[in-house]
Amino acid sequence: MSRAPWQAPRRSVAPLELFFDLVFVFAIGQLAEHLHHELSWRGAAETAVMLVAVLSVWALTSFDATFLDVERPRTRWLVLAVMGLGLFMNAQIPHAFTNRPWAFAIPLVVILLLVDITAAMTAPTPVLRHHYRRVSAWAAPSVPLWLIGAAVDDGPRLVWWAAAAAVDMTGVWLAHPLPRDRLSSRDLAFDAEHMVERIRLFIIIQLGETVLTIGTAISGAPAEAATVVAGLGVFVALVCLCASYFQGGEDILARHVAATPDKLLPVRHAVSGQYPTLAGLVALAVGAELAISHPTGHGSATVGLLLFGGPVLYVITQAWWYYTSTGQAWGARLLACLAFTVAGITAVWLPPLVSVLVLDAVLLALVAVLKRVHQRVLAAMPAATRP
Incomplete structure (x- = not known):
């Protein structure tokens, strides 16, 4: 199959795309609230299932906005429709496994069908339309699983929805292959630089929403010295997590995408990495809430798992991406995960x-090491150019 002659336009991230991201990052606080109130292995599994649903919608719509060009009126209306449905869906996260399963599942299913069918019909090239027909084929088993899960009792709902979430996430990770019909990234004209910037801004917004969640915990805790120190300590941790990527790491991603002949593949990997990244921030937010609420209390396995497991997910995802793309800047991250x-x-x-x-x-030690590592990697890479 030859590369399509049509070329994707290169453009900046549109304000509508940032507006869209805010709706879906709102889910961080909702997911953290659900996990905090259902602090058990089942509660963690329920949170993970809903997190996958939220991020799968974000990933599919974000790719659509890039492939179909968000400046086109039809695409803008699609993004606005997903925003409205997504806002209602995300608002139901604390109630999805109790008394409002349909209020969560119906907007989700409508979004999946709307995005897939619209893209399959309106994509600008035959190759892209064929790809979105494959995406629609993956929705065929996913949609009934979401609906059946909403119809059954609370107990078995987790099993049905976990199966649906697994289908959706696997589809995003593998680019929705079918038997003897897989995506060749080089066959698709794609504004990779646009998606790199989109991912960069989405991570910033995720971190910002995590700050708001932790700020709410500080507001609800007594104004005592231990609480203040714990709150400041959690803030320092978030600043370090931000610096672990934005202290040169985002430039490595941009330059790698600019230099590689297959620009879509590393972007797909970066989007796939948003699942564990968001899971890590949700876990850290809940662990921080527990630490801020009782800073001088007894330690527990729950606090340890959340407070350190969250950064493990966040940092090890970065290590995986750097290892699979550039083959560099991953060792220090793995050592930090061992320390966590x-x-x-x-x-x-x-x-x-x-x-x-x-x-x-x-985290402070990791940031200090990564500053030197990123500088060394960037010095050996060609400068990114954007015609």
């Missing part, structure tokens, strides 16, 4: 405030 794991185990015996300070120490 050890610290998470010892958190069982430490007051939550001490655990927060240990988390800060590991």
Whole structure:
């Protein structure tokens, strides 16, 4: 199959796309609230299922806005429709596994069908229309699973929805292949630089929403010295997580995409990495809430798992991307994840405030190392150009 002659226009991220992202990052607070109130393995599984649903919608619509050009009126109306449905769907997250399953499932199903069918009919090239017919084929098993899950009782609902979420996430990760019919990334004209900037801004918004969630926890806690120190410590951790990527890491992504002949593949990997990245931020937010609420209390496995497991997911996702794309800048991240794991185990015996300070120490060391690593990697890469 030859590369399509049509070329995707290169453009900046549109204000509508940022507006769209805000609707879906709103889900971070909702997911954190659900996990905080259902602090169990089942609650974690329910949170993960809804997180996959939210991010699958974001990923599919974001690719559509790029492939179909969000400046086209038809695409703009599509994005606005998904925003409205997504806002209602995300608002139901705390109630989806109790008394409002249909209020969550129906907007989700409508979004999946609307996005897939619209793209399959209106994509600008035959290759792209064929790709979106494959995407629609993947929705065929996913949609009934979401609907059946909404119809059954709370207990079995998790099984049905977990199966649906697995289908949706696998489709995004593998680019919706069918037997003897897989996507060749080089066959699709794609504004990769646009999606790189989109991912960059989406991560910033995710971090910002996490700040708001943690700020709410600080507001609800007593104004005592230990609470203030715990809140500041969690803020330092978030700043470090931000710096671990935005202190040169985003430039490595941009330059790699600009230099590679297959521009879509690394972008697909970066989008796939948003699942564990968001899961890590949700876990950290809940762990921070627990630490801020009782900074001098007894340590626990739950606090250790959330407070250190969240950064593990966030950082190891970065390590995976750098390893699979550039083959560099991943070793320090893996060592940091090992340190997080050890610290998470010892958190069982430490007051939550001490655990927060240990988390800060590991993250500050990681940021200091990554600053030098990113500089070295960037010095060896060609400068990114944008015609």
